[in-house]
Amino acid sequence: MNHEQLLREALAAKATEASVDLTLDDIRRSAGRRRWQTRRRVGAVLAVAAALVVGIPAAILLRPAGDGVSPAPAPSPTAPTTSSSPRPEGLDGIARGKDPQVAYLHGREVHQPDGTTARLPYGSSFVAGFTAYHGGWLLLDDLGGLRQYDNTGALVLRSQTGEAALAVSADQMRTAFVYGGHLRVGIATGMGQGESDLPVGNNARLVGFLGDSVVLNGYPDSPHVVDPGTGHTARVPGLEIAWCTAAGGDLVGGTVDSDGRGRVVSTSSARTLWTGDWVPDAFSPDGSRVLAVPVSSLNEPDEVAVLDARTGTVLARFSLAARDLAAAGRPVWEPSGDAVLFDVRETQGAQQAVLRLAVDGTVTRATDPAPLNGDAPGWVFATRP
Amino acid sequence: MTVQGVRMRARERTDASGDAEFGEWMSARQGALVRTAYLLTGSQHAAEDLVQATLTKLYLAWDRISDRQHVDAYARRALVNEHRSTWRRAHRRLEVLSDAVPEAPQAASEYDGEREAVWQFVQGLPPRQRAVIVLRYYEDLSEAEIADLLGISTGTVKSQASRALASLRDRVPAREEDR
Numbered sequence: 001m002n003h004e005q006l007l008r009e010a011l012a013a014k015a016t017e018a019s020v021d022l023t024l025d026d027i028r029r030s031a032g033r034r035r036w037q038t039r040r041r042v043g044a045v046l047a048v049a050a051a052l053v054v055g056i057p058a059a060i061l062l063r064p065a066g067d068g069v070s071p072a073p074a075p076s077p078t079a080p081t082t083s084s085s086p087r088p089e090g091l092d093g094i095a096r097g098k099d100p101q102v103a104y105l106h107g108r109e110v111h112q113p114d115g116t117t118a119r120l121p122y123g124s125s126f127v128a129g130f131t132a133y134h135g136g137w138l139l140l141d142d143l144g145g146l147r148q149y150d151n152t153g154a155l156v157l158r159s160q161t162g163e164a165a166l167a168v169s170a171d172q173m174r175t176a177f178v179y180g181g182h183l184r185v186g187i188a189t190g191m192g193q194g195e196s197d198l199p200v201g202n203n204a205r206l207v208g209f210l211g212d213s214v215v216l217n218g219y220p221d222s223p224h225v226v227d228p229g230t231g232h233t234a235r236v237p238g239l240e241i242a243w244c245t246a247a248g249g250d251l252v253g254g255t256v257d258s259d260g261r262g263r264v265v266s267t268s269s270a271r272t273l274w275t276g277d278w279v280p281d282a283f284s285p286d287g288s289r290v291l292a293v294p295v296s297s298l299n300e301p302d303e304v305a306v307l308d309a310r311t312g313t314v315l316a317r318f319s320l321a322a323r324d325l326a327a328a329g330r331p332v333w334e335p336s337g338d339a340v341l342f343d344v345r346e347t348q349g350a351q352q353a354v355l356r357l358a359v360d361g362t363v364t365r366a367t368d369p370a371p372l373n374g375d376a377p378g379w380v381f382a383t384r385p
Numbered sequence: 386m387t388v389q390g391v392r393m394r395a396r397e398r399t400d401a402s403g404d405a406e407f408g409e410w411m412s413a414r415q416g417a418l419v420r421t422a423y424l425l426t427g428s429q430h431a432a433e434d435l436v437q438a439t440l441t442k443l444y445l446a447w448d449r450i451s452d453r454q455h456v457d458a459y460a461r462r463a464l465v466n467e468h469r470s471t472w473r474r475a476h477r478r479l480e481v482l483s484d485a486v487p488e489a490p491q492a493a494s495e496y497d498g499e500r501e502a503v504w505q506f507v508q509g510l511p512p513r514q515r516a517v518i519v520l521r522y523y524e525d526l527s528e529a530e531i532a533d534l535l536g537i538s539t540g541t542v543k544s545q546a547s548r549a550l551a552s553l554r555d556r557v558p559a560r561e562e563d564r
Contacts, residue, residue, distance in 0.1 A: 003550055003553050003554055003557070004522065004550065006499065006500075006503055006553075006557070007503060007507075007518065007522040007550075007553070008522045008523070009500060010499075010500040010501075010503035010504055010507070011424055011503075011504075011507070011518075011519065011522055011523040012523065013500050014423070014424065014500070014504050015420035015421070015423060015424055015523060016420070017423065017429075018419045018420050018422070018423030018424075018429060018432055019416070019419065019429075020415055020416070020418075020419040020432070020433050020436055022411070022415055022433075022436065022437055022440060024404065024407070024408040024411065026437065027407075027411065027437070027440050027441055027444045028404075028444070030437055030438075030441045031441050031444050031445050141552075145509075326541075347537070347538050347541070348538060350540070372540065372544075
């Protein structure tokens with residue numbers, strides 16, 4: 001039996017376990033609730049619009065002089081809009097720039113910025129992130145599983161599917177990962193000495209380093225800053241889900257509520273720096289900028305932007321949709337903090353490449369275009385702070 | 386009776402016959418919907434919620450579905466769209482918070498059976514890839530139909546399916562007689 005047939009059989013067998021017994025009355029009742037909710041949403045939008053019309057002139061008239069004590073209200077960055085192009089261009093016309101200034105995996109080859117290469121035992125088609133560890137490698141596979149290989153390429157550790165994550169500290173000396181319900185923090189170049197191991201349960205999702213601590217979603221419940229040595233936790237204020245951390249600073253970016261509005265908070269001052277329609281996705285190495293995607297297209301971004309991390313001001317933006325492109329994988333900042341790299345694929349065409357969005361708004365290709373088909377590998381960037 | 390009263394009575398009659406027709410269709414089809422929903426969500430509870438939301442949408446739109454021959458296709462689209470909007474509302478890191486696959490260092494051979502290993506594999510796929518697999522290998526839709534349903538290119542459907550199959554081959558070895 002081939003694997004396609006196996007899939008068919010397994011799905012058909014599993015499907016028989018499901019059952020439901022809804023009545024017409026159940027649906028009538030939920031239809032009534034839904035009609036009400038729709039009206040309520042429309043009403044709320046109208047109310048907000050009315051408040052804005054009245055509120056703007058009032059704010060101009062009534063705004064007090066700064067008292068030096070009350071924090072200024074968090075600014076709300078301009079809502080992203082997708083610019084349109086009459087004819088999608090894909091990757092055509094985007095000039096070739098310099099090669100990526102970070103390590104990346106293409107196929108099974110790890111390409112270092114200095115031009116050296118190394119070979120991984122697992123190809124980039126199945127890898128979501130990787131980092132050097134204990135003389136070998138730690139890999140996240142595309143199903144959220146974690147694999148550790150030693151320096152001979154032998155598999156040391158492997159989790160099944162899950163939601164493993166990797167994080168690297170600001171000085172790139174330490175690596176954190178969650179495995180089997182334990183948060184482990186180790187010295188990347190060491191051989192296991194001085195590692196910490198903290199039970200955090202299977203719901204904990206690693207976000208990133210924040211100084212000597214790490215930020216976890218789902219431990220204990222909402223996002224918390226966790227000291228991996230002592231287990232001490234502190235709630236990240238004002239976030240429902242943390243998405244990214246400024247590894248060397250005190251900023252955490254994430255979403256606020258079920259509508260998914262983006263926000264950056266300062267953990268040292270417990271202040272919200274801004275809330276808006278861009279969701280922070282990756283802080284620059286010095287934490288001063290953040291790559292963000294629109295709330296409206298969170299999982300399949302149609303646009304990316306570089307924001308001032310502390311104010312939410314848009315510094316540069318690039319519409320993927322206008323060029324018929326889709327982002328794939330996780331973006332990464334180059335060490336200079338002047339540009340961010342991301343893997344893109346043509347949604348209607350047949351090419352893929354790595355693009356570089358600089359903070360001055362220029363966009364260049366960091367690789368030559370490669371064919372896009374089921375077997376062609378993409379690019380996966382090494383996990384960075 | 387006033388003109389308005391006549392209109393109201395006519396509306397009530399239409400609503401009643403539409404309700405009966407919807408109720409009949411719902412009784413016949415909700416089983417199939419929940420099976421697909423279960424494969425998409427991986428949870429009986431989430432599947433029930435998804436089917437109820439889908440049926441509610443259909444109920445509200447019933448009078449506007451003029452072509453009754455295509456109600457099943459319409460319902461499938463509504464189900465998939467509802468599922469997509471659910472997964473989009475949740476950040477990818479949150480999705481597994483509510484439905485985490487136990488992360489334990491175990492080999493595929495430790496599973497009770499081959500089918501269970503395949504199911505564990507499907508549950509661990511990212512939502513869009515899981516939808517591609519379910520629609521392709523359970524609903525038997527063509528790549529073009531899946532692309533249309535999910536709002537992605539056929540190339541993406543192909544690559545998502547082939548990558549999932551490659552991963553499956555890696556994780557669930559073929560039986561001896563297939564080697």
